[in-house]
Amino acid sequence: xxxxxxxxxxxxxxxxxxxxxxxxxxxxxxxxxxxxxxxxxxxxxxxxxxxxxxxxxxxxxxxxxxxxxxxxxxxxxxxxxxxxxxxxxxxxxxxxxxxxxxxxxxxxxxxxxxxxxxxxxxxxxxxxxxxxxxxxxxxxxxxxxxxxxxxxxxxxxxxxxxxxxxxxxxxxxxxxxxxxxxxxxxxxxxxxxxxxxxxxxxxxxxxxxxxxxxxxxxxxxxxxxxxxxxxxxxxxxxxxxxxxxxxxxxxxxxxxxxxxxxxxxxxxxxxxxxxxxxxxxxxxxxxxxxxxxxxxxxxxxxxxxxxxxxxxxxxxxxxxxxxxxxxxxxxxxxxxxxxxxxxxxxxxxxxxxxxxxxxxxxxxxxxxxxxxxxxxxx
Amino acid sequence: xxxxxxxxxxxxxxxxxxxxxxxxxxxxxxxxxxxxxxxxxxxxxxxxxxxxxxxxxxxxxxxxxxxxxxxxxxxxxxxxxxxxxxxxxxxxxxxxxxxxxxxxxxxxxxxxxxxxxxxxxxxxxxxxxxxxxxxxxxxxxxxxxxxxxxxxxxxxxxxxxxxxxxxxxxxxxxxxxxxxxxxxxxxxxxxxxxxxxxxxxxxxxxxxxxxxxxxxxxxxxxxxxxxxxxxxxxxxxxxxxxxxxxxxxxxxxxxxxxxxxxxxxxxxxxxxxxxxxxxxxxxxxxxxxxxxxxxxxxxxxxxxxxxxxxxxxxxxxxxxxxxxxxxxxxxxxxxxxxxxxxxxxxxxxxxxxxxxxxxxxxxxxxxxxxxxxxxxxxxxxxxxxxxxxxxxxxxxxxxxxxxxxxxxxxxxxxx
Numbered sequence: 001x002x003x004x005x006x007x008x009x010x011x012x013x014x015x016x017x018x019x020x021x022x023x024x025x026x027x028x029x030x031x032x033x034x035x036x037x038x039x040x041x042x043x044x045x046x047x048x049x050x051x052x053x054x055x056x057x058x059x060x061x062x063x064x065x066x067x068x069x070x071x072x073x074x075x076x077x078x079x080x081x082x083x084x085x086x087x088x089x090x091x092x093x094x095x096x097x098x099x100x101x102x103x104x105x106x107x108x109x110x111x112x113x114x115x116x117x118x119x120x121x122x123x124x125x126x127x128x129x130x131x132x133x134x135x136x137x138x139x140x141x142x143x144x145x146x147x148x149x150x151x152x153x154x155x156x157x158x159x160x161x162x163x164x165x166x167x168x169x170x171x172x173x174x175x176x177x178x179x180x181x182x183x184x185x186x187x188x189x190x191x192x193x194x195x196x197x198x199x200x201x202x203x204x205x206x207x208x209x210x211x212x213x214x215x216x217x218x219x220x221x222x223x224x225x226x227x228x229x230x231x232x233x234x235x236x237x238x239x240x241x242x243x244x245x246x247x248x249x250x251x252x253x254x255x256x257x258x259x260x261x262x263x264x265x266x267x268x269x270x271x272x273x274x275x276x277x278x279x280x281x282x283x284x285x286x287x288x289x290x291x292x293x294x295x296x297x298x299x300x301x302x303x304x305x306x307x308x309x310x311x312x313x314x315x316x317x318x319x320x321x322x323x324x325x326x327x328x329x330x331x332x333x334x335x336x337x338x339x340x341x342x343x344x345x346x347x348x349x350x351x352x353x354x355x356x357x358x359x360x361x362x363x364x365x366x367x368x369x370x371x372x373x374x375x376x377x378x
Numbered sequence: 379x380x381x382x383x384x385x386x387x388x389x390x391x392x393x394x395x396x397x398x399x400x401x402x403x404x405x406x407x408x409x410x411x412x413x414x415x416x417x418x419x420x421x422x423x424x425x426x427x428x429x430x431x432x433x434x435x436x437x438x439x440x441x442x443x444x445x446x447x448x449x450x451x452x453x454x455x456x457x458x459x460x461x462x463x464x465x466x467x468x469x470x471x472x473x474x475x476x477x478x479x480x481x482x483x484x485x486x487x488x489x490x491x492x493x494x495x496x497x498x499x500x501x502x503x504x505x506x507x508x509x510x511x512x513x514x515x516x517x518x519x520x521x522x523x524x525x526x527x528x529x530x531x532x533x534x535x536x537x538x539x540x541x542x543x544x545x546x547x548x549x550x551x552x553x554x555x556x557x558x559x560x561x562x563x564x565x566x567x568x569x570x571x572x573x574x575x576x577x578x579x580x581x582x583x584x585x586x587x588x589x590x591x592x593x594x595x596x597x598x599x600x601x602x603x604x605x606x607x608x609x610x611x612x613x614x615x616x617x618x619x620x621x622x623x624x625x626x627x628x629x630x631x632x633x634x635x636x637x638x639x640x641x642x643x644x645x646x647x648x649x650x651x652x653x654x655x656x657x658x659x660x661x662x663x664x665x666x667x668x669x670x671x672x673x674x675x676x677x678x679x680x681x682x683x684x685x686x687x688x689x690x691x692x693x694x695x696x697x698x699x700x701x702x703x704x705x706x707x708x709x710x711x712x713x714x715x716x717x718x719x720x721x722x723x724x725x726x727x728x729x730x731x732x733x734x735x736x737x738x739x740x741x742x743x744x745x746x747x748x749x750x751x752x753x754x755x756x757x758x759x760x761x762x763x764x765x766x767x768x769x770x771x772x773x774x775x776x777x778x779x780x781x782x783x784x785x786x787x788x789x790x791x792x793x
Binding site: 156158179181182183184250252255289329331353354355356357371373374375376377 | 691734735736737738739740742745746748752
């Protein structure tokens, strides 16, 4: 195997593929990165058996040559050293060559690295999914869906299913839902030309976080395939495969209150900044709590109290307060996460009492829903 | 202010009751005076362990933590009694009341020792006079002997009270360090146990003087941040203040118990775990607190001891939750060897006033049922200031501490 490649292209692909490679894995060869050279281009592969990522660099694209002098072949390289080597090479191009004894030479300018490779035949084959049942959404929309929900997954292994994001595609509507049982985030988008449906798959939160990191912010379409135990995300040069979580995701829709007793309309940024200031004293986990009190029909008072540190109070004018008076305490972190996920300038917050979940939505629509369980102070 | 008091710095007493349990028994029953007396956990059982003993017994070689069987071999006429905690608690309370007459700056440390800051008690005499009067008063009124250490800080006071027993009064000034403290073995220093002493000996730090003059980087490497702290103390530096409130602060609440015999019997183990969780629950409720970590301790037949802990997502206070976490840890870490002792401790403990309970999406309905009650309480609280309500706690007489480390009762010596 031999080829000469543009270093920038290689760096970008290596970084993407590295997201799937873990130094702690049950299968030793998976600590390596597979490189496969074909006349049409180079494919890099990484996997930790939960996530597998393939990144493809075409030999030529839009008349620009990325890879030259290709002699076909393949090799597996130690991923521990490869990314740093590539990043620090002196010239714009890199020559990579593997001989029949699995010795790899990396040259750039006058620098030359000799590394021991491993036989690519020993690298597990990634399952290839059938492409028949798929749907497409714009890549940047997928990134929004992930960012608006994935933060709410549970980080505790006590209920493993909650460490994932629940995906549902029904009646041409795609819904993402995540909850750690203390808050819930969900977003729904229409997918007009989807020709498939699935009632429930649960994708590990970690997978979606990694996917979000490597997807570009473009309107190009992302293709998604779902089987009963895997999900595949595909762009032109990227193939991202993740295992699904086993088990039944709890039914959350009936837990979301339908009526409300107090409704507040507020400016998203102002409320966010007020909560953020109040949380300065509430940083310590056990006291990560702020209190919200309605005042007349126009003001909210946000306070926080940490016995050893001190107290903070701020009054904030809001557009409107309708319904009953309210006094409620909640985690400032959950509130900040939720408000950051709202893309609108104005939010609508619906409360049903101090001991019941409250709902935050953009004022103009219902497609994003953030739900937070309050805390009870003794 | 008298010439006896430093212009800068403080005068700290450490009061250490001599053979406290044995002395209390002798005060109750003067017939026991002058005789070798031991207090043991379980006089009937073969593993009964000496909790404390009188000087007469110590003279024969009886030591704390010895088994009864060993002690009897050394001292055949040893009188053995079961601990009588109610008596010790009463005596301790009275003792702290006497200390509190001198200054409000009294910090109880355990049932039988405490610190006092008498810097501002100059009107009562010089420190030595105060100490003598205090020692006499405790002796005359309670018939109990104590040793007092006088020093510019807590650490030195503690070391000083240890130097002359019983009924000693020892002054340890900074200028005495080289002479009085530095020749001692590091193992005799307060804060250094067997393991730490071994680590220090391994790097050729044998005396407290070696520690005081040792290389701070090397000490830190061996003992971490504690290395520097210990070195400071060896040099007579200890910035800790006498904090009368310290006894109210608690980071953990635990309970442990030795089994009648080493066992691998799961029923027996399960029963003990139940008992321990029960006891922890009772004590945590007594303090109106809740905790967020659970630790278990397993001591095996060969005295090898492991502790394993786990941080939880929410604060817990109920037996079921404590037991659930403890059992989970136990199942994971027990290597099936015979067990001698088990312990359960709830850590990261906070009084409930300071914690908020995060409601759960799947269970909030249950809590929400009580909403009206809470709103009513809240309204009354706003009206009358501090909440007029309190969760009723059962006063339990039989709630006896099993070791001197359980100092819950010290909370209320002032009441």
